[in-house]
Each structure stands twice: as C-alpha cells, then as structure tokens.
Amino acid sequence: RRAFSLSACVRHERLHEVLPPHESFARRHIGPSSEDTQEMLRVCGVETMEELISKTVPESIRSTQELILDPPLSELELVDRISDLASKNEVHRSYIGLGYYDCITPAVIKRNVMENPGWITPYTPYQAELAQGRLECLMNYQTMVCDLSAMDVANASLLDEATAAAEAMALCFRQFKDNEHNVFYVDRHVHPHSLAVIQTRANHLGVKTVVDDFHNFDFSTGTVCGVLVQYPNTDGQINDFTEMIEKAHENKVLVAMATDLLTLTLLKPPGDLGADIALGSSQRLGVPMGFGGPHAGFFAVKKPLLKSMPGRIVGRTWDHQSMPTHRLCLQTREQQIRKDKATSNICTAQALLANMSALYTIYHGPEGLRDIAYRIHRSTLVLAEALRRQGHIIHLGPFFDTIKVTCNSHVADRLKVLRRAREKKINLRISDEDDLGVSLDETVTASDVSDLMWIFGCTRETQDSIVASAPEDITEGSFLDSEYQRTSQYLSHPVFNKYHSETALLRYMKQLENLDLSLAHSMIPLGSCTMKLNATSELLPISMPEFASLHPFAPEEQSVGYQEMLEELDRDLCEITGYDKFSFQPNSGAQGEFAGLCAIMAYHRDRDEQHRKPMGPTAASAQMAGLNVVYIPTDKKTGMVSIEDFKIKVEETRKDLAAVMVTYPSTYGVFEETIVDLCDMVHHYGGQVYVDGANLNAQVGLCRPGDYGGDVSHLNLHKTFCIPHGGGGPGMGPIGVKAHLAQYLPSHPITSTSSDPAKSLGTVSAAAWGSASILPISWAYIKLMGPQGLRSASEVAILNANYMAARLKDHYKILFRGAHGFNAHEFILDTRDFKTSANVDSIDITKRLQDYSLHAPTVSWPVSNTLMLEPTESEDREMMDNYCDALISIREEIREIEDGKYSKDNNVIKGAPHTMKVVTADDWDRPYSRTKAAFPASWLLPVNKVWPGSARQEEIHGDRNVVATLYEALSTVKKK
C-alpha cells in the first residue's frame, strides 16, 4: 500500500513536527525496559549510562559525535524501502548454470525451516545435548552426500563450491607433509570462479596450480600433490576420467572431483570412479540461488582422508545412558585448538542450508530425485535435438543438463539469439568464444523449452517434428544406457523413504526443531558469538523472490536493487567502523580474516615488502595466508598486552613484520587502554593492523577501529549485524579497509567489482558478494536502528555484561576487568579452582546448566577451563536474572561437593545433563532427588523446561570411532 507514500513524505516532512512519531524499533530490539536499565546501572555501581561507558571505553578512542546514518525507519517504512529495492532487481529465467540453478524450495521447508526461528537462530551445536535435532539433520546431509557421491565420509558443509575446491587443493598439499609436492593440476574445464579461489589460496600456500586439459597431465614428475576435474565439466560435458584417475593413483596423486549431486542420481558417481575427494554445491537441492548464496558447499572423502578433512563432522556416539547421540566429532582438528596446524579455519559453515538440502532430499526420496533429474535431462535432450534439427551445432556430449551451442547464422546468429533472449527475459551463459551455454534446471516447463526453441529460431516445423518424435528418437547426447549410467544404489536408509507426504515431513521437521534450544527459548550467552535478536522484519527480504532468485552471474542491469543496497551498506559500515571501503566477498568471519590478511600481503607485495609476516591470534587464517605466526603473550593477571613486551616483539621482527592481528575489545572482555599506542607502534615499524571485528558489538557508535588504528577488519555480520546463525551458518564476513588497501580488495573472474584486478588479492568466494542474499538483514538492522539506536544497543550490551558480572562477582571470580573495573560486552568466569576443590570442570558446569534449560556460555576459550558470557543487548533483566540465579545455584551445588555432602564422582553436576528418560525412569539410584536433577530452580517449570536430548556423551569413543553416516550408525547401533 505504501509504494507511493515516500515521495509525499519528502514534500511534507514538517508535518512530522505536529504529529507524535511512530515508535522506534530500537525499543523492540533492546531487552531491558528503561526502568530496568536504571536499576541495573545502580547494581553496577554507576549513576548513568554515560558514566558506565566512560568507565569502560577508553577516553582516547571514544567517538565524540553521533554516527552519520539515516534516521531510523519504522518496521512499516522498512517494508516500503525493501519493496522498493526489490523492485529494482529483475528476475529473468536463468539458464546460466555455472554451479547455480533455479530450483523449487518446497513451501513446507521454506516456511517451517528457513523462516522459523527454531531452526535459524541457534549457533553451531557446541552444546550437542541441546542440538540433537539439527545434528541429526546434518547427519542426514552427510549421508546424502556420501550416498550420491559414493564416498565414505562427508563433512557437514563448507562455505561454497569454490572454497571447497580450494580446500581440496590444500588437503592434497597437506597430505604430503613436504614442500616437494607443490603442484596442483586443474582441468581447464573447471568453473572459472573455483579456479580463481584455488589460485588465490595456492599462491599463499606456495602451491603452483597448473591449468590444462586433463588429458595432458603428467603425474610422474614427483611434484604433483593432486588434481581437480569437474564432472560434468563447466561446459556440461561428461568426460571419461577413468584412465586419468588410474595414472594419478599410480603416482600417489590425489584426485578431487567437483561434481553435481543431482546429476549423480543418474550418472556414475566419483566414488565409483575411484576419486579420493568429491566436492561441489548442494544449492540446487532446494536452496534459492540468492545472487550467490548462502548455500552449502559439500566435501566428501574416502575413509583414509577422514582426519585431514576440513570443516565440521557430525558423528554418532553413545551417551552415558547407552543411547545413541550425535555430536561434532574430531574437533581437535580445528583452529581454536590446533591453531595454525588446523585442517581449516572453518567455524561458521552453512548448517542451515545443508539442512534444507537434506530435508529436500528426504522429501523427494531416491525416486523423487531421480524423477527430477530425469525430467531435466529429457528436457535438455529435447532442446538439443530441436536445435540440432534446426541446424545449430551442439558441442560434444554426453551431457546432463547443459549444452554448448554454436549458432548457425543462417537460422539465428548469436546476437539475434541474445536479443530474443532479452525479449523473453531469459539469461543464457555467454562465454568468450562464439557460443552460448544453456543449463536447464528443476523448474523447467514445456513452455520454457518452447521459449528456448523460439529464441534459437526453431520453426514451427522443427517443433512439430520434435513433438512427433518418439522418446527413443531423442537420445543424442545422453549418457543413459552407457557406461556412464549409474548402477549403484543410493538413499536406501529409511529416513529418505518415509517422509514423502507434507504431513509426515512437517512432523519430522517439528520433532527435530523441538529437540533444539534456540533463541526462541532462552538466551545463548556464547561469548564472542553475539547471539542477539534476529528480528522478523529484518528477515523478510530473504523470502522475496527478487532477492532470492537472482543468479550471481546475471547481467549487472538486473541487480540494480542489490547494487543500491550494497552501496548503502558499504557506506553505513564505513561510517560505523571508520574504514573507507568494504568488500562483501568473504562469506564467513574466518574467510574475512583470510581475505583481510591477503589484502595486507598484497599491499606489502605491491611495495616489494613481501617478506613481511604478521603476528596475532587467529592462526589458522594466517597460516592459510602463508604467514608465519608469532604469538604475543598477555599479562596473566590483567589480561592486557603489555606494551613493553609488545615493543620488544615488534622490534625483534621489525624487518619482517607484516601485520598485527588484535581482537578489540579483547577476547578477554576488556577495552585495553593501550590500543592506540599499540597500533601506532605497528605502523611505525611498517606493519599493518588487523582488528578482528568479532567484538564490534561493544563498539558501534562508541568508537571506531578505523579511528584508533585499524587498517583492516572483518565484521561478522552474523553477530553484530543480526544475521541469524542458522545453527552453524550461514554468516557473512565482509572486510573493511583503510583507503590505502582498497585497491587490493577481492575481485572476481566473472563479475566486475570495484577492485583493480591487477592489484587485487584475488578471489576468496565463489560469488562476487559472497552470500549476498542475507546482506539485506544487516542493511535492515542499521536502517531500523538509526544512529542513536545503534549506539544504545552497544551501551546496553556493555551494561548487560556488567550487570551479570556484578550479580555473579560474589560467587565466581571474574577473570580480567578493565582499568576502572568494568568489562566490555562479555566477561570470563574463572572456574579453574573447582577442579581441585570439587573435581568440577567448566564443561561440567555447562552440562549442569542444561538441566536449568539454559545454553552454556563459551567454554575454555580464550582461556582454558573458564566460561565466557556475552548476554547482548537483546536480553532482558528477567532472563539474565534467571541465568545468574542458575549459576549461583550451581555454585552452591559445587559447595555441597566441596563440603563433602556429595561425593566428587557422583553428584548432581557430574550426573548432568539429566534426560527425560532418566528422570521419568522407574528406578532412581542417584544420591540426589529427581526434582533437584530436573527442576532445580523455582522459575523452571514444565512449561519452560527444555529437555536435553541426550545424557553426557562418550566423547573419546566418538572421536576414536567416527560414525558419520546413517548406514554406519545403523550397523554400530546393532553392534552395541
């Protein structure tokens, strides 16, 4: 109704003055009421918010003026703005392919998963007992990937196909544990964006990529670590790789195949061909193209590569009640533990999108998927045949869904075909050569095929001859009934064969949802993860076809709405951070770190200072960027970097110093007073400062990294800027840089960006703007909050943390506080003493918190055996009070052990979490009561009880015996 109201609004703005304003969204985003805020300030021992902030954020870096951003929109006005932007995107039918296909997201999945806070608001399943629903679903995903690719084990998703390809390269290189095997072959018919990402990564790792026709590869040189081919290739052709694979294996070279899961329902899969690694995108299994993302990259390997596989793996193990249970296994391979020796820097992946693809597969089942694939293939055959009969040249087959056409100019030349395509609002793949690509997808209808025929100038007669043909006359180019046709079974597990009615699927999804604790239940105070409100209004754009249905490589003039949104978001984030330019290519925080460090390296290289290397906390990304890592110790007592020590380190490495990475406010939860000095010092010695933006939630409107010395930061938009975490992804990690680094920002081989391709650090994601379709969420958050709202959110985030710390400080040690005794937006509870006093670890406390229906804080990070809490501004006082009461109550339970009332091995904490099965069992032989076990707080009632989905898990057993597909799970269950 409001498309027309905006212009009038501009004309008569002054009327606002005689009318009271609409209420502000900030009131809805921020948890505590104004009365509670006053009371909480009092508890913190300050009079006013201003006093609290002045005692928290160093004077030297405090911003002196309000951010210059648009005044806040109401939620209703936001809908207008979004609709306006949406209308500037034009959705054409896409036959571009290149790894992105239109598809049908079943409405029941879209509404009940993609649009459901129960599914989209949890974090990565660190608390496995409260995440059994999505862990089970990720297990379904892994099984589906293994089934279709015929591999042994798959991870729970990577960021996209191109980064999966780069991970394959890195895995092959790593596998040899030497520097001799530093050549990686890439077939020339791999997607260009995959190649670009591989090359960017390879350069930093010191790996040489050789691009050629796969027939030409020589594996006998003793320098080759691996090879990547695309199957079917980027032009749609299906090649016979048998011989190549044999030769590679003779030389111990690993073979990675980029492939397409839907095709593999009909095509002989990589596993059956002997590949070591299969990878690709599961986007077309029910996930919208979204102008590039988010969707799940998949990655599967043969068993021997299991421990080297990047990313998260869901495994099944046993709990202490001998019940099967799911968890993230082999976490010891990950960056927070192995730092620069980690298998990858992946934290946020694409859990939600992997789960959507898993559910799509479950909904369709093996026959359903095969029918879809068959239909696409038949349509392609029919189209190819018509074009052939009309005189066009169809390039070599066999093919599945993609054909390459050289136009017969007597019928319709390339330009004419393209003109007609525009007329019909159709996008084809335009390659540099004189041909056109057409990739069909699940949505194709007879009229679509007919439109394509028309575009290529097919006459009525040709069409009639096609219609008159028998199916057996239209098979040219098909791989069916050849040695390429798949013979092995897949998706035979019951989960893929029983939820085919909408009712059945709905109930299965609801059952999984109800196993998990999300922000729809209670707070998730994971320090450094910023689990704040993901407001519904912010999420509306991702459901709109104008944002969801764009192909990332659609012609630029079709994405004007996106461009406008990106420009505004760039401008707003620059204002918020003090940087000069943002790149939206990195699609996770860790990816942003990598990209940021690459930008710094590109800068040094450009100045012939490529010897410089960085120091800092985020080791895995730095290692990926080919850097040596030097750790800077902090003072054990204050948690601060000693500026003297720092000076010594910097001077030691002065010649080689590339960058210093700092997290600010620090991961210890304090604003260090010395940040400006530290940055100055780095700059003085020719280094660059990388400020990890993960903690921006304490800074927006209060101080700016670009002001106090940062040269680069990534921002986790899935933290500070309200993109929901999806239970472990998606996320977005754009990087902001100062002007001198702008020219080095990521570029893209297909999409033109503002970066200079010659100077650019290269390409880090498959799509130019990463997971573009979730960017409107962050854009909307900024528009809704306005400058005061954003500042107020930071202030309340700081207040909430300090309020909780104040309530807890008489019961737990608060590790590290700022100069004036206050914390930033998070703080650490030191639980180390309980180990000796009561045999209680921080991890025991997290399990016990589950009995209170509460999600644990971050455990043992950044300090081992501690808990880091970040309430965020969205939590209200009552919620925080309940949480504090629970922690205080657990402290009392620890005291009961200390006092000898309960034994150190058998008590309510060691017995936690208590499942419904345990508490409702006929027998009860624990030294404490059922009520103490399951309802330990007066505010905890059946109506708000969230039962842990499993008891304490057999972690070591689970890591020693990785069970990562349902089939293994079945046989393991039987064995036990």
Add this chain to the structure above:
Amino acid sequence: RRAFSLSACVRHERLHEVLPPHESFARRHIGPSSEDTQEMLRVCGVETMEELISKTVPESIRSTQELILDPPLSELELVDRISDLASKNEVHRSYIGLGYYDCITPAVIKRNVMENPGWITPYTPYQAELAQGRLECLMNYQTMVCDLSAMDVANASLLDEATAAAEAMALCFRQFKDNEHNVFYVDRHVHPHSLAVIQTRANHLGVKTVVDDFHNFDFSTGTVCGVLVQYPNTDGQINDFTEMIEKAHENKVLVAMATDLLTLTLLKPPGDLGADIALGSSQRLGVPMGFGGPHAGFFAVKKPLLKSMPGRIVGRTWDHQSMPTHRLCLQTREQQIRKDKATSNICTAQALLANMSALYTIYHGPEGLRDIAYRIHRSTLVLAEALRRQGHIIHLGPFFDTIKVTCNSHVADRLKVLRRAREKKINLRISDEDDLGVSLDETVTASDVSDLMWIFGCTRETQDSIVASAPEDITEGSFLDSEYQRTSQYLSHPVFNKYHSETALLRYMKQLENLDLSLAHSMIPLGSCTMKLNATSELLPISMPEFASLHPFAPEEQSVGYQEMLEELDRDLCEITGYDKFSFQPNSGAQGEFAGLCAIMAYHRDRDEQHRKPMGPTAASAQMAGLNVVYIPTDKKTGMVSIEDFKIKVEETRKDLAAVMVTYPSTYGVFEETIVDLCDMVHHYGGQVYVDGANLNAQVGLCRPGDYGGDVSHLNLHKTFCIPHGGGGPGMGPIGVKAHLAQYLPSHPITSTSSDPAKSLGTVSAAAWGSASILPISWAYIKLMGPQGLRSASEVAILNANYMAARLKDHYKILFRGAHGFNAHEFILDTRDFKTSANVDSIDITKRLQDYSLHAPTVSWPVSNTLMLEPTESEDREMMDNYCDALISIREEIREIEDGKYSKDNNVIKGAPHTMKVVTADDWDRPYSRTKAAFPASWLLPVNKVWPGSARQEEIHGDRNVVATLYEALSTVKKK
C-alpha cells in the same frame, strides 16, 4: 520469475507430451504411499479401491464421471496463478472505516503465529490438557476485552461485529423469556451491515427492530427488550448516552454498545457508562482487513448475563494436582448439548484472530496502545483543523479517528475531492448524503495526512499555518480533557507489561505454542472435523498484501482478483456438489446452516408457504431461523433412518414441512442407501432438503448432494477444503443451492451481490463474502488436486477410516456399519460397556490417549459415551498404526481393571493424563509404574512425547466458579 510463462504454455502445450510431467501435489496431500494403500485394502478385505468404494458408496448415487475441473497445477504453477490473481487486486490506502481499519500486524506475530502450523492447525480446544497454550492466550484476550470495555466477562470471540450485534439482540430477547418484550431499538447511527444482520436474525426470531435516533427511544412501553447504540457511532461521533442508559435501565431494558477497543484506551468505556453488553470487532488490534475477514468479534457482558452469553468462554479452574488450568467452561450452554435451547449455534469462532489481537495487545502494552490511539487521534485533529481552516465543514464532534466532511465547493467540491483521491489511490467513505467520511488508523503517517489535505484542496498556506500551530491550538473536536476521557485503569496485569521486546514476545509465543498438540505433532482424528493437511502452498495467499489489505467496502474495481477467484471457486464448488450457485457470506458452518435454512424459508415465504417448518439435526441454527424442530429417530442398531418411520413423520407434518436437515454420509459414519428415497419423499410433500456438508470429505468426486436430492448445503471449507482450524476458528461456511433457491441467497447493504435484494434472505455476516481472505486456501486446494486428486482424497479418506476400523474391530465394538459392512470416512467406537465392566467412560479413554501423546477422537457425539474417529486422507499408515496400537493397548489396560489387577478408582486410566510434574516428582505412590504412566508404547519416546499441560481438571468446580479474566484468576489463585 514465471509471470510470463503461462501464455507460452498455452502456445506449446503439446511439448508436454515428450516431457515427463512435474509430480502431482496429490501425492503430498495424501498420506499413505501406493504400496501401503494396497496393503491397507487387503487388511480391509478388499482387492481394489474400486471394490472398497463400490461397497461403501451406494450405487444409486455414485457419480459416473470425473469432475469437470481444471487439470491439477503444480505448487510452482499455483504461485503463478495466485500472483496473477493478486496483481488484479489494487490496494489503495483506506480511510473508509465502518469497522475495518488498516493496522500493523507485528512481523513477529505474523510469522510465528499466523504463518505457523503450531498455532493455526489445532481444532477448538476440546482436549484442554493439550491446549493450555491457546487457552491461556484466549484468557488473555478475554481479559483484554474486559479491561478495555470495563465489562466483567467476555467470551473467546464471535464471528464478527455484525453477528455479535445480532447475538446481543438475541440475548436481550431471550433474557425476558416471554414474547411480549419483542422490540429491539437500534440507533440510526449503527453500522449499516450490523443493522442488516440484526434485522435478518430478528425477523426469524419474531423480534421487531426499530431504528431511530437514540434520543427518541421510549423505553416505557413494556415491549422493549434491548437497545443497541454505536460508540463512537458509524459517522465517528461520540455521543453522550448517560441519560438514555439510565432510562433504559429504569425500564429493565438491556443496553448493548457496539464499540471500538482501541478508542477505549482514551475514551470512557461502556462498562463505566453502565452498559450491559459491549461488542465490536478486535480487527484493528493487529489483524489484516482481509477484504472482510477473518477477525474476531468480541462480546462482553456484566456478570449477571454470564450464563446467557453466546459463544465459548475460557475459564480457569484447578486440576487434580491443585495446579491452575484453563478450559472451555459452561459448555452445557452449547448447541451440541442444549440443541435448540442453546445460547448460540457458535462452534467455530475466531480463536486464531482473537489470539493475534491478544498478542498484539501484549506486545504493545497499555502505554503502547495508548500511544497508538493518541497518535491516530492527533492526526485526525490535525486533519480536521486543516480542512476547517480551508473552509470545509467538519460535522459535530467530539470524535476519535473519524470525521464527516461537507465540502466547500469553492475550495474543492465532492467530485473533485473524489477525483483527487483516486489519483492518489486513496479510498474515502462515500455516504449517500453529500458528505465524505475519513477514518484514520494506526498506519497513518505525516505524508498520509498531507496527501489528505491535498485531496481536500488545502493550500500551502493552510498547511503552513497547521505546522506553525502549537498542539494546544489543534484540539477542536477532541474528547480529551472532557468528561468523555477515560479515567479508569486497564491492562495492568503483568502479562500486558513484560513482553515488549521482540525477544521476550517471541519466547512467550513459542512457550504457548509448545504447550499445544497440533497437526504438526500427530493426527487429530476428531470425527466430523476433518483435520487434514493444511498445505503451506495453500496458505501463501493469506500473507500477500493484495489479499490481506483490502477493505471489504473498497470500490469493486479494486478487487478484480478476488472476484475472479470467487467466481472460479463458485464454479468449482458447484461442479463438486451438483448445486447451481454458492454464497460465500456465511463465515462458519453453523452460520451456513442458519443461512441455508433462511434461504429455504425465504423460498417458502415467496410461495406464500411461510408456515412450513423444518425437521433435522442441527437444532440451534434451526431455532435461530425461527423454526420448530422435530427430531427423526434412527434405528438404534443400524444407525439408519428408517424410511417407514420417516414417512410417518413427514406425513404427520406434511402441511407445515419446511425442510429436512440431514447429514450425509450420516454422523454415524455410514452412507445410507435410502438417501434418494428420503429426499424424494420430502420434495413430494413440498419440503426442501438441507444436506449438512460437514461430511463432504467422503463424497468429493464420488457423489454429489445436488444430484441425490439436496436443495441446500453449507460446506465447512475449514474441513473438506483445507482452511486450517486456527485452534477454534476461523472457518468458512458458504452455502450452495439449487437454481430455484439462488435468488434468495444473502445480500449485503453496502456491497452489491448477485442476489436479488428484494428476494434475498437478508444478510448474515458483516462482510459480503464473509472471511474472504481465507477463501484462496480452498481455491488453491482444488487447483492443486485437480479432479482425480480430489476423488482420490475421498477414496483414501474412506480407506483410512475402514483400515483403522479393521485394525480395531477385534478390540472394540464398531457402532454402525454400512450395508456391506464398511464405513464412510469416519466411524464410532462403542465404549459404553466399559462403564460397568471397569468404571471407564469414553472421556477416561481420551485422557489416557494424551499419555500416548495422541489427541482424542470426538467424544460422546453423536452418540453419548462413544468415540468417533475420522483419520482423513492425509494420515499415513504408520501414524494410524500407532494410534490403533495405542487404543488396543488402552483396551488391555481396561482389561486389567476388568480382571481386578487394578482397582476401579486407582489405575492408569483414571490417573490420566500424567503430567511432567507428576511423573518427575520425587514421590510416586501410584499402583502402576512411571513408565507405564508416561511411556506406554514402544514408539513413544522423549523425542515425540507431547506432555499434557495439566492433569485431569475440576470441571464442575470450573463451571460453578467461572473465572474468565486474569484478575479473577490472580485472586482465586491466592485464595486456594
């Protein structure tokens, strides 16, 4: 992406022939797989579906050909069709008022309630223990209505404001228990559609409505039962009714006030003025206008009228564990029990919409609502002042949001104003007189006000003078600071004061949702309620602004999409039923019954046979239609109407016979073979046949009421045609009639319909097409299923019922089967013997089913102490098997009592349902185990356990001590 593909599709339809088709939606709608179907037929003792149907549906009425409907659309194609229809509706800004206002549905409520199967798919909360979430929320609604209107007790919603007004009239008449007090006064400034509905009802009841200015009413005649005024009135004016109310009360005349809840945040409420009844619509509290509905009508009374109040009342009582619990109280007033003596025929009401309004109120709280109201009022004052300064005449105040303007033709005459309005896409209220109405609402912005000024020709100078004015200069017409201003408190209960952040509201809504069992959990086999899949794709249109945001009285050319959809739905329903014309005015089944009977009466009257009266089962509606009811007994053994007995009854009443009402297949779950004879006989004696369409789910595609003798039917679109039940509404009960009755169908005082106003039965709902915005759901269902799909659904509905009956028949007596031993789509389990053998009632079995996490069948209807099961076609075999296993297991539990293993008063059935609190308690003193209590089936696990929200309820206590607002609840809790 597909707006353009349809036309191409028509051009090249034949290509379909060489391409395999997209999968059909019917596969998703229907539960059992084709393999299961075969196996189930075998269990039923037949070979094929055709055999089953031929043994179930009498040969004499079987349709011989497939329905002539469009071929089925895929879900993707449906989206195209819907978008196409949507684009033909034009949403203008509405200032029409008349009881419908644009408003802002908070996105968090829209997405998590209105679009959430957890909230929208349950039925009326008959199983209170599994419905504590929505019952609590309806209690919030009742409290909100009482608070704002300052009345003592409110019901849980009626169908709309106009029917609420008619119910007020009926209550006043009923209250006198004589026929002398048969005059009902209506002020001339009541909404015209409310008046029309009152008059239609009053005519049938024998009540005379007198319409006049309220000043002229004479209450001393001894004939007046009640009076209705509108406050503020339909023109927006606020009148002083003090004196009138005093006079009415002096004469024991009841005073009903139609009012507006939002206005009452500022205006002295009816309760404070002494009104006996307050009623109206709660639409503007967060519910879209939806071209007329659905939204909740509210109805509140002073305490003495409690037991006479129509509709459902939620009350709080205690459970056997001394915990407070909610339930529907005073059900003894209702039609299924009191039949023609019931307080109303309301079954389906507007639970979902009442809950949305309650949540809207909770989100905003008292200050928030007041701010919204104040903002609307200020905008109205500013607009009025501008128009006044410009020389227009603003009619008498005081007013709240609505002004009546007589245009100064020197500035802009009426026509010019209307032309400008059209130009700005703005709708004003156009009355018959020479003036215009403007009603502002929550969405109004400064630019909207400015547009209105422009429309009325306000000059720049006028606007500037307004902007320059101080607020205290713009108060003319305001009731604030006068005796009209509200002084009493409202919404002080904590529930209205703690969920003001989005996070807090989201969690509260999720908590309530998780208390309730819905179709997202398991089957709800309520006989005669047809709880089938409400597919997501069918629900998409209700979220689209083009359907949701239309004012019901918007100019006809703005609702072309709706008109087209209505025409198609009319045509399709005629084809399905064999009728010739449908009216979509009745907004529930019961309303449809009333309307259908009125149509018959109008027909008789038109033929001068108004003495004729009907006979049949649905007594309350018949009574409302002013008819005498004669019951026709059925044979106790066969459940069939004896055609001989029937003949006798018909001959006895032949002269007066108006209509026979039959349900077909009968509510006993069988297709009676004699239906054609029965209908013939009625027609022979000059009567009409009313076929209750509630059981159409067994007939679509198999037989048609219009073919076998029906003259009229209502269809419960919320049963057979997939409108979700909303936890107790909304619904739609359109009526289909044979051609000879078409001219008598409902008309409307504002909207022109195809009926002849002179012949029409009158008006039964506030809006011409009832709850129009949910009609696209049924339309979509028909389009998705196509003719074969619809027939197949009926067949599987019959199969599913017979499969369950076959599985249960060795354990329970099946009461009534058809001629060949088969049932229709539902069947009755006879549980009457258990009363003596084990002291077990059917109600005990329903409570015990809750322990199996299952929703009970329909209890004691139509036969006392039995259970009626209707699985519907959407349930799959596994679900039905679990359900049967549970019932068989309960039969074994009954046997344990019969065998003396457990006492008749203390056993697992009498102890049911077992709550989480009971089963997890430290103490356990029951004669059976906890496991037997809570996990009695092998398939019942913690992951699918739905805990009953309360133990057995104190029903008698609850009816004796009605506690229907939160304030009473608070004080009662304290007392206990």
